[in-house]
Each structure stands twice: as structure tokens, then as C-alpha cells.
Amino acid sequence: MTDASTLQQKCTNDNIDPARAVAFQIALGQQPSVKAGAPLPPFFHQLYFWEPHPPHELGRDGHPAVGGLIPDMGLPRRMWAGGKLTFSLPLIAGVGAEKRTSCESVQHKTGRSGPLGFVTLRHEIWQNETLCLTELQDLVYLPDEISGPSKPTLVPARQDAETISAVSFTSTLLFRYSALTFNGHRIHYDTDYARDVEGYGGLVVHGPLLAQMLMLKAEDELGPLTRFSFRATAPLIHSETASLCRKGRDLWVQGPDGRQCMVAQA
Template structure:
């Protein structure tokens, strides 16, 4: 049965969640990034740091063999799901404030089945509006790609070659080690085993090593702006292009050009792992 047939009639209703944008997770991620707290009570939250909030903690028995929930509101009803974080967009009307309760209204924005080089894939976009004090402050769209079951044609090779270099004025070298991946998994309630269970990642998913989180790569690109640019981010568009595996050195780099900036994560051998474009106020 094709994935398109299995998704026929799947149209989940919007969800509404509430959470306080508390200072604790902000301080914790700041420490993981070797920084002082990025924001304190009453101060603006950096873009996309709301990923530390509105977390879901399913019961242990509700997790699948891969560590992901077996079922979920916006998880497509296909067998043996394998999920990849593909990219997204975000618009910041005004930053969320730390210490203030926020409301998140999430909807299924789009779902499409496409034929790729490794077979059928399902592209799902979830759109979320984040509000504080009745005002829409952030609109966040996240793209996921799902495949069904095993794929013997999928082959990933670890990067090889000289360490990445760049002539850009903004640069942030990052060592990807298991401790970094473990702490980020804990901060984002991400139990996907590809990020911490090496035998599972290599023997079941057939990766050459633990996989660095896509959202972490996006936040690292935004670190360039937060550390080096006083103008706030008004919008961003980001794309994940190639996995980074634990132990591979990467260089996060970019440069402003007027009211925008182009950002990237580069690895050994000249590979580009992620890209982003931000618009500045």
C-alpha cells in the first residue's frame, strides 16, 4: 500500500498548549553553549529558544523502538516511521519574554508524498503561533520528512578531508562530542536513539556514528547573530542538507550584508551541512 493511500483522510485538528517561558532551560542551554545566561526574567528570548519549552514527555511505554513516541498528534499514520528534521521558517513579530506564560497554537500546515531516490517520503509541515499577553509574537513553521521501514539503498559516509575553513567575519568552531549531544537531548526531551545510542545508530539506522541534532545546528547558526549582531532577528529560513556525525569538527560561519545575513554549517571535505538566511531589524 502506498504512503499516499495510508494518509488518505489524515487531518489532525489544531492543538493548544500553554507553558511558562522559564529562565531555567535558558540558563541550561547557555551553559551548554559555554555562555552566560542568554536571557533572564523579563528579558527577550533568543530566536527559536522556545524549542526548550512546550516539551512533551510521553510515558516510557509509549515510546517506539527508536525512542520516538509510537503515536502523536502530528505524526503521520505510516508503518515503521523514520523521521528527519528537514528545515523550517520563523517570523519574530516581537520576542517572547522570559518568565511570562505563553500559548502555542499548532496546526498541520501541509502534508505531501514525494518520490525520492530512496523511495516514497512524506513531507509534513507543522505551523505554530506563539502568543504572550494576547499578542502573536512568533510564527514558527517546521518541516519534517518521514520514510517508512528500512531502506537498503541509503548509505551515509563520515566526512573526511581537511578541517573546514571560511573567510567570513562570523565564525564559531564546534567540537561535536557525545556530551554535547546528551545534554541537548535532555534539554529538548528528545529520546531519539540516533543521538545517544551508538549501537542503535550504526547497526539499525546504519549511520556511521551518532547523529548531531538538526535543531542544534540551527541554534548554533543563530548563535553567530546573537553574539556578533546587535540588531534583532525578524525572520529566518533554514535548511538541513547533510547529517553531521558525532566527532566531526564543524565550522559555523556567516556574514551580514545590509539587513540580512547568510549562515552555514560546514564540515570536513567541504561539505555544507546546514544553511540559513536571517532578516534583521
């Protein structure tokens, strides 16, 4: 494990523009409700704090190349594995905010498909000099030489849900989410790349988009969130209809074949 104290930290400032949150609500088919002075829905901070990179600093997959805050481990392929969030205070639309990011840990392991790198980033979102949100973001890095993604062991989803919500995706929604979060990862909008280079069956639904939908379901059914954690377990392809499931404070995403795609706890 790499000592996180030796790694860089960075700060990014942004104005929490309500128009961007409204655009996302509309993309999700929701009634727009965010106005200046109103609290943001949980996880909507993903729409802010863009970090544009020029073309020569991007990897083959459209993501910024590794190096700097995330050390170059010789593993250029990236997947968002999961995260943990603590909501201390709601972020307020129309007010400036600062995102402070540091690297918590870097680990090297060997999996069934070869070497793997695990990185945990710590994001703190401050507004009016007050810590509002803390997020631990877990990333996995894989070798570029793999022909196709590492195949996860498919786990059947549990069948004891108290509430189930069906959800479907379109390439338009994936494109809009990529645009609103400034996510250039080609597996979400370039079908040929996703299929021919990384071996998926089609466009891959963003892990954080699935987590976002679970958070909105949890808040709607359980009330305001103070903590939320999630872990991706299998990819979901955009042509598949998924089920958002909940029992108590446990939530999960089930694919159409019954496989577990994500687990979470509110």
C-alpha cells in the same frame, strides 16, 4: 497533498522558566544571562512545551509514534529537514506562554530510496494574548525497512565566508540538548543504535542545535532577528568539528571535509 484543514490542532501551555534557558546557556559554554523579565535568545522556545508520551506510544527510534496531528503514512523514521521562523516580539522569561500547533501540509513523494513523506507543522507562540513567534517546521518521514539512512547527495559548501567560527560537539552536549528539549530520538545519544540500526558513523548532531548556533551567530553579528530560515542538507557526526560560516545574511554549516551540512538565511 493532504488538506491541512482536516487535521487536528493542539495547544500546549508552559511557563518560560528562566532556569531552563540558563541551563542551556551553560551547556553551550556561555555566560548565563537569562533572568525573569528578560527576553529569551532566539529559538530557545525549543526548550519548552514538552509533550511526554508513555513508553508504549514511542516508536523504535524513541520518538513518539506517528498518528494524530501527524497522520500515519506508514513511514515511521523521522528527520527534521528545516524550518522558517518569524520573530514578531521576544518571548519573556518568567511569563506563561501558549503554543498553538497545526498541520500545514502532508505530501507523499518517491525518492531514490523509496517512498517519502513530507510534513510541515505550524507553531505559534503566544504570550499575554499576543503572537510573538511563528515557526514552520519541516519534517521528513522514511520507511522503517531502509537499512541505513537515505544517502543525501553531498554538496560542497561555498568558500566565500566573511566570518567563520569553529565549533565542536561532545556526547555530553548532545545528551544535554536532548534532555532540555525532551527529544528522545536515539540517534543523538545511543551510539550503537545510530551506527548499527540507522547506519550513521556515530551520534548525529541535532539539526535544530546547528540551527540554534547559526541563529546565535547571526544575532551576534547582525543584530536582532526578525526572520530566519534553515535547511539541513547532510548529517554532522558529533566527533566532527564544523565551521559556522556567514556572508551577508546567508549562513551555512561546513563539515570538516568541506561538505555543506546546513544552509540558512537571516
